[in-house]
Amino acid sequence: xxxxxGDFYDIDPELLGLFDEDHFGKLSELEFSGxxxxxSDFDALGMPDLMKISREKxxxxxxxxxxxxxxxxYDDSAARLARDLALLSDLREDRLFHWSSMSWAVxxxxxxxxxxxxRSCAYEVFYAFxxxxxxxxxxxxxxxxxxxxxxxxxxxxx
Numbered sequence: 001x002x003x004x005x006g007d008f009y010d011i012d013p014e015l016l017g018l019f020d021e022d023h024f025g026k027l028s029e030l031e032f033s034g035x036x037x038x039x040s041d042f043d044a045l046g047m048p049d050l051m052k053i054s055r056e057k058x059x060x061x062x063x064x065x066x067x068x069x070x071x072x073x074y075d076d077s078a079a080r081l082a083r084d085l086a087l088l089s090d091l092r093e094d095r096l097f098h099w100s101s102m103s104w105a106v107x108x109x110x111x112x113x114x115x116x117x118x119r120s121c122a123y124e125v126f127y128a129f130x131x132x133x134x135x136x137x138x139x140x141x142x143x144x145x146x147x148x149x150x151x152x153x154x155x156x157x158x
Contacts, residue, residue: 069109083121111151
């Protein structure tokens with residue numbers, strides 16, 4: 001989300017109702033001594049744990065955010081949560097390879113999920129970018145417009 005000037009501001013997920021205990025249940029106790037070593041550690045986590053990790057700025061944040069976005073293909077709540085996380089300024093500024101950002105990675109995952117909700121969420125993320133960044137994203141996606149972007153998904157693509 002922007003404040004009208006194109007500047008991003010942080011969203012408090014609890015204030016926006018993104019963390020709904022009725023839907024996700026109570027947070028479990030996380031008992032990890034350090035960064036997780038592989039993606040299967042994240043596959044086994046529930047949404048409350050992923051939400052907690054994604055709000056921290058630790059070494060596991062990006063993997064938790066991507067796991068939430070991966071679940072967008074079968075969970076509309078995950079798509080909405082991924083969208084809201086992608087709009088946070090720290091994810092937008094968290095550059096990967098000096099060009100793309102974590103927000104771009106979430107956008108890609110939302111497009112890959114290819115559900116009506118995930119695509120709508122991807123469009124919201126895209127249109128929150130500055131126009132120059134929108135151009136870069138379209139170049140990266142090899143698409144003339146975000147609505148025409150086709151992102152492969154499935155085994156071997158992730």
